[in-house]
Amino acid sequence: MKRVYNFSAGPAALPEAVLNRIQNELINHHGSGMSVMEMSHRSHEFEAILKRAEDDLRYVLAIPNHYEVLFLQGGASLQFSMIPLNLCVNRHVSFIHTGEWSQKALEEAEKLAEVDLIASGKADQFRKLPDLSQVHIQAKTDYVYYVSNNTIYCTQFKPLPKIDHHLVVCDMSSDLLSRPVQIEDFGLIFAGAQKNMGIAGLTIVIIRKDLLERSHSSLSNMLNYQTLAKHRSLYNTPPVFNIYVAGLVFEWVKEEGGLAAIQQENLAKAQRLYAYIDHSQLFNNDVNPADRSTMNVSFRSASATMDEAFIEFSKAHRIANIKGHRLVGGMRASLYNAMSMEGVEQLISCMKAFEEQELGQ
Numbered sequence: 161m162k163r164v165y166n167f168s169a170g171p172a173a174l175p176e177a178v179l180n181r182i183q184n185e186l187i188n189h190h191g192s193g194m195s196v197m198e199m200s201h202r203s204h205e206f207e208a209i210l211k212r213a214e215d216d217l218r219y220v221l222a223i224p225n226h227y228e229v230l231f232l233q234g235g236a237s238l239q240f241s242m243i244p245l246n247l248c249v250n251r252h253v254s255f256i257h258t259g260e261w262s263q264k265a266l267e268e269a270e271k272l273a274e275v276d277l278i279a280s281g282k283a284d285q286f287r288k289l290p291d292l293s294q295v296h297i298q299a300k301t302d303y304v305y306y307v308s309n310n311t312i313y314c315t316q317f318k319p320l321p322k323i324d325h326h327l328v329v330c331d332m333s334s335d336l337l338s339r340p341v342q343i344e345d346f347g348l349i350f351a352g353a354q355k356n357m358g359i360a361g362l363t364i365v366i367i368r369k370d371l372l373e374r375s376h377s378s379l380s381n382m383l384n385y386q387t388l389a390k391h392r393s394l395y396n397t398p399p400v401f402n403i404y405v406a407g408l409v410f411e412w413v414k415e416e417g418g419l420a421a422i423q424q425e426n427l428a429k430a431q432r433l434y435a436y437i438d439h440s441q442l443f444n445n446d447v448n449p450a451d452r453s454t455m456n457v458s459f460r461s462a463s464a465t466m467d468e469a470f471i472e473f474s475k476a477h478r479i480a481n482i483k484g485h486r487l488v489g490g491m492r493a494s495l496y497n498a499m500s501m502e503g504v505e506q507l508i509s510c511m512k513a514f515e516e517q518e519l520g521q
């Protein structure tokens with residue numbers, strides 16, 4: 161079978177150039193006589209892979225030296241607990257609630273701290289982002305938390321909001337590396353790798369170094385940012401293969417022209433698809449236009465039954481994983497970095513063909 165156009169929300173498509181490199185280097189990595197999966201994490205070869213991955217990520221994201229980059233496990237979801245465990249001093253945190261991922265993080269934070277919901281999109285069923293111009297942040301709050309791109313409800317902060325607090329924490333799981341980010345606006349940024357950066361099992365944490373002092377020595381070592389940073393992500397055996405793959409993706413981003421070029425391409429892909437949906441007689445999108453995500457595009461046809469029929473229909477057009485999240489229904493097309501404009505055009509021609517079939521035009 162030929163490769164399909166994979167619109168999965170995560171684990172998501174990887175650039176084909178990266179897959180080819182993995183294949184070429186798999187059995188015998190750079191003449192080492194072994195694969196990366198079989199290497200000691202203390203070997204020179206692996207140390208070089210880790211250093212290169214970190215250097216390239218620092219380069220593409222322009223991460224200043226007073227930030228630490230950690231390569232961790234446990235998924236983005238473990239950060240929902242690690243963040244309050246490490247960063248709470250007053251046990252008071254402020255949340256901007258924009259959907260399922262902020263909900264899950266909020267539930268974990270509530271186990272450890274008082275949560276102040278400073279803004280919420282719940283009244284709009286999360287199809288519109290809350291207005292942040294009037295938010296009140298209490299002086300005692302330890303940090304302000306939000307999610308930059310809401311993978312499930314398909315909304316995204318564009319541009320990222322300016323939040324008046326010295327410690328802003330952001331879950332960028334589904335849009336880190338899709339556009340340039342002003343790192344210094346944040347105290348901590350984290351992201352699971354399986355959307356834009358690689359494969360599941362690796363989580364990237366970018367943390368301002370002064371914050372490491374907040375980690376108490378009574379914390380378990382594996383949950384302690386200070387310990388993990390001191391050991392340069394090698395406190396225990398790291399996910400060596402996942403770090404290698406992420407490193408290849410960072411190199412690919414550089415070769416593509418960096419994040420400014422990637423962002424242009426992502427905007428063009430999303431605009432193309434939204435423009436088609438907005439002109440379609442059959443398909444529609446119900447997200448507040450200003451808040452539409454460039455990464456995850458949701459749409460529906462005339463009914464849930466017809467959505468099912470479209471999902472089946474799309475498979476014959478080599479389109480995969482277009483089914484919407486169970487909380488939202490309909491369809492969802494994830495347009496991460498590895499999805500080409502060609503893939504978007506293929507989806508649109510498939511939608512057009514279905515529309516003609518259903519509406520008999």
Ligand SMILES: *Cc1c(COP(=O)(O)O)cnc(C)c1O
Pocket residue numbers: 170234235236237238261307309310311331332333334352353
């Ligand atoms: C996918 C996702 C997560 C969860 O990631 P895991 O690695 O499965 O824990 C968290 N937040 C956002 C915004 C996501 O898209």
